[in-house]
Amino acid sequence: MRNPDFLPIDFLIVGGAISGLTSAIALSRVGHRVTVLDDSDSFDKTPLAAGARIPPNASKVFYRWGMEKRLRDVAVRSQGVLFAQYDSGSVVGSHEWEEEVLEETGGDFLLIHYADLRRILAESAREHGADLRTNCLVVDIHPDAERPYLTLSTGEVLTADVIVGADGCHVPQYHVRRSIMKALHQPETETPMGLQLFNVIVPEAALGKLNDPEMLRQLRENGKVFSWFGSSYGALGFPIKEPETGGKLFTLFVYVTRVDKDITPGSADKEQLLEWLTGCDPRLVTLAQESVKVICIPMVERPFLEEWVHPQGRVIAIGEAAHPISAGSLYAAGMATGDSAVLGRLFSHLHSREQIPKFLNAVQEIREGRVQRVIRAATSNVFAVNLPPGLAATRDRELRKQAEEGVKSLNLLTGGPGSSEEMMEVRISS
Numbered sequence: 217m218r219n220p221d222f223l224p225i226d227f228l229i230v231g232g233a234i235s236g237l238t239s240a241i242a243l244s245r246v247g248h249r250v251t252v253l254d255d256s257d258s259f260d261k262t263p264l265a266a267g268a269r270i271p272p273n274a275s276k277v278f279y280r281w282g283m284e285k286r287l288r289d290v291a292v293r294s295q296g297v298l299f300a301q302y303d304s305g306s307v308v309g310s311h312e313w314e315e316e317v318l319e320e321t322g323g324d325f326l327l328i329h330y331a332d333l334r335r336i337l338a339e340s341a342r343e344h345g346a347d348l349r350t351n352c353l354v355v356d357i358h359p360d361a362e363r364p365y366l367t368l369s370t371g372e373v374l375t376a377d378v379i380v381g382a383d384g385c386h387v388p389q390y391h392v393r394r395s396i397m398k399a400l401h402q403p404e405t406e407t408p409m410g411l412q413l414f415n416v417i418v419p420e421a422a423l424g425k426l427n428d429p430e431m432l433r434q435l436r437e438n439g440k441v442f443s444w445f446g447s448s449y450g451a452l453g454f455p456i457k458e459p460e461t462g463g464k465l466f467t468l469f470v471y472v473t474r475v476d477k478d479i480t481p482g483s484a485d486k487e488q489l490l491e492w493l494t495g496c497d498p499r500l501v502t503l504a505q506e507s508v509k510v511i512c513i514p515m516v517e518r519p520f521l522e523e524w525v526h527p528q529g530r531v532i533a534i535g536e537a538a539h540p541i542s543a544g545s546l547y548a549a550g551m552a553t554g555d556s557a558v559l560g561r562l563f564s565h566l567h568s569r570e571q572i573p574k575f576l577n578a579v580q581e582i583r584e585g586r587v588q589r590v591i592r593a594a595t596s597n598v599f600a601v602n603l604p605p606g607l608a609a610t611r612d613r614e615l616r617k618q619a620e621e622g623v624k625s626l627n628l629l630t631g632g633p634g635s636s637e638e639m640m641e642v643r644i645s646s
Contacts, residue, residue, distance in 0.1 A: 221567040224248050225377035228366065230354050230392055232259060235535030235552040236382035237337035241281055242560025244344040251374070252341065253352035253366075259338035264483070265331040266415040266511055267456045267467025269294075269441075274549040276323030277557055282343075286336045290462065291326040292455045295438040298431075300497065301445060308445075327439060327467075331459045333549075354383070357395040361529035361573075366391075378572065380559070381533040382552075385518050385540045386481060393537040396526050402519070411515040412474035413543045414489045420455075420464030422506030426499050435466070444497055451500055468503060469544050474514055481543075484512035513543040520588075524580040525573075532576045534559065539587045547590055558582050 224247045229236045232254025244250045256262070270278070270291070278287055299309040313325060338348055353369040357379065365375040381392020397404050423432055434440040435455055444451040452469040472492040486507045493501050518540040525532045535552040562575040 219565070219567065222247060222564070223566045223568060225563075225566065225569075225572070226375075227251070227378050227380055228253065228364075228374055228376040229380045229382055230357075230366070231381070231383035231537070232256065232338070232348065232350075233334065233382070233384060234337065234549055235384070235537070235556065236380075237334065237341050238277075238553045238556035239380055239382055239534060239559055240341040240346040240348070241337065241344055242556045243563060244341065244346040245281065246560055246564035248563060250341075250346040251376070252346055252348045253354060253368075253374075254348070254350055255353045257350055259348055259350065260335050261459075262331040262334050264481070264511055265329065265334070266417050266509060267454065267465075267469070268328055268330040268333055268549070269454070269546055270324075270326040270328060270333070271546055271550050272321040272323035272325055274323070274553045275326050276321060277553050278337075279323060281340060283336055283340050286339070287326060287328070287333075288324075290332040290336070290457055290459070291324075291328040292439045292457065294325040294327050294441055294454065297441045297443055298434060299443050299445060327441070327454045327456050329456045329459050329465070329467075332457070335459070354389075354391050357381075357391050357526075357531060359395070359399075359526040359528040359531040364530045377530065377569070378576065379531045381531065381537045382535050384536045386513070386516075386536070386543065388480075390537060392531060392533050393521065395531065396521055396523065396533055399527050400522055402522050405517075405519060406479055407517040408474070408477050408479055409515040409517050410473055410475075411471060413513045413515060414468070414470040414472070414484065414492075415511040415513065415544065416468040416470065416486075416489065416504065416507045417509040418466040418468065418503050418507050420466060422503060423466060425502050425506065428499060431499065436464075444500060446496070449492070449496060451496075453500075453503065466503065468500075468507070470500075470504070471515075476514070479514045479516045481511065481513040484510045486510050488512070515543050520584075524584075525576045530572065530576065532559075532579060534579065538580075539584075539591070541591060551587055551590065554586070555579065555583055 227243050227248055227250045229240055229250060229252045232252050236252050240250045240252050275287065294313065296310065296312040298307055300307045342348060354366050355369050356367040358365045363375050363377065364379045365373055366379060367373050383390045383392055385393055394404060423435060426432055435442065439455055442453040450471040454467060456465050456467050457463065458465050470489060486504060489504050489507065489510055493504055520539045521533055524538045534555040536548065539551065541548050541551060559579055562578055566575065
């Protein structure tokens with residue numbers, strides 16, 4: 217039940233991906249007036265979209281927000297992971313998710329097409345009262361201690377009590393992040409890591425060409441994530457469903473080196489991908505040859521914001537706008553959702569405007585330490601970090617050990633039973 221002293225205010229959210237939509241849900245469901253601005257044409261379709269993974273800490277929150285049936289209808293519930301050598305394809309380890317552990321976390325490990333995830337989050341945001349606007353290109357941010365505002369490319373000026381920057385860091389222009397960095401005099405460094413991620417869609421029919429009945433059974437029946445390790449390359453493969461039709465698809469994350477200094481993500485052709493797969497597991501080559509969609513994402517190192525809240529007031533960055541994560545990371549969805557859940561929980565207690573700056577600053581205070589711990593742990597977790605080149609240059613025995621330890625730590629990193637920030641009691645005095 218809402219507190220009778222609750223004060224609803226206006227939020228403008230810049231960005232309509234996971235961070236933007238989950239923050240819209242978290243804020244609108246507790247009674248605030250929320251508008252989401254995105255520069256895309258639609259929330260129902262996402263052109264540059266492929267496979268994605270939702271860890272239990274994120275799906276747990278989505279379920280509590282009323283999306284459980286819709287997500288389960290369009291996702292594949294992962295049952296575990298298989299580890300194989302990159303060159304020979306020899307399976308050197310495996311792990312089954314334990315039902316008791318998943319039940320304790322309250323969520324599922326879901327494999328999903330990103331377009332479906334974004335569409336469902338948008339539907340939920342609208343149902344909770346948020347206004348979602350498309351074709352809104354933000355060109356300037358104007359922080360203010362009382363009423364910040366922003367300017368669109370059309371010249372339209374929009375004001376709110378709070379502006380939330382959820383426009384990420386991978387695709388320019390990410391104005392909120394840049395505005396805060398400029399005000400803090402924090403260097404805006406973007407350092408290419410010499411790696412790139414190919415996110416690939418493969419028709420399910422292509423699996424029949426693998427000539428490997430056991431792998432085929434594992435992938436089709438158990439929703440297994442198949443992981444390839446190598447000294448110079450790495451890859452993940454897992455089943456998903458096609459948006460709209462629900463047909464079966466397969467997605468690949470392939471990590472290889474990159475010489476080009478261009479850091480802009482975009483579409484690629486499969487010939488580019490195949491050039492990097494010489495000498496690897498023939499099954500991986502077969503899948504890549506049948507690909508129908510390839511997205512290339514250069515991997516770039518970007519710094520965390522020193523402060524998430526603009527020093528001139530009432531503009532906050534969350535998700536990857538505040539704390540960038542490597543492309544394709546298992547933890548991106550969980551970290552974004554955690555930020556949003558805390559933001560919504562804090563502002564559910566709002567009863568005076570004097571609390572606004574306190575609540576905004578509290579988001580970083582609550583979240584920053586946890587985000588840093590998770591990302592540090594993820595860099596040493598071969599499963600979570602998606603096997604970028606150089607992390608798997610070990611022999612079979614050590615590989616098995618790393619794989620087992622990486623999977624065992626998954627529950628810890630995703631929060632474990634009852635640790636969701638969405639459920640925590642936040643008490644901040646006025």
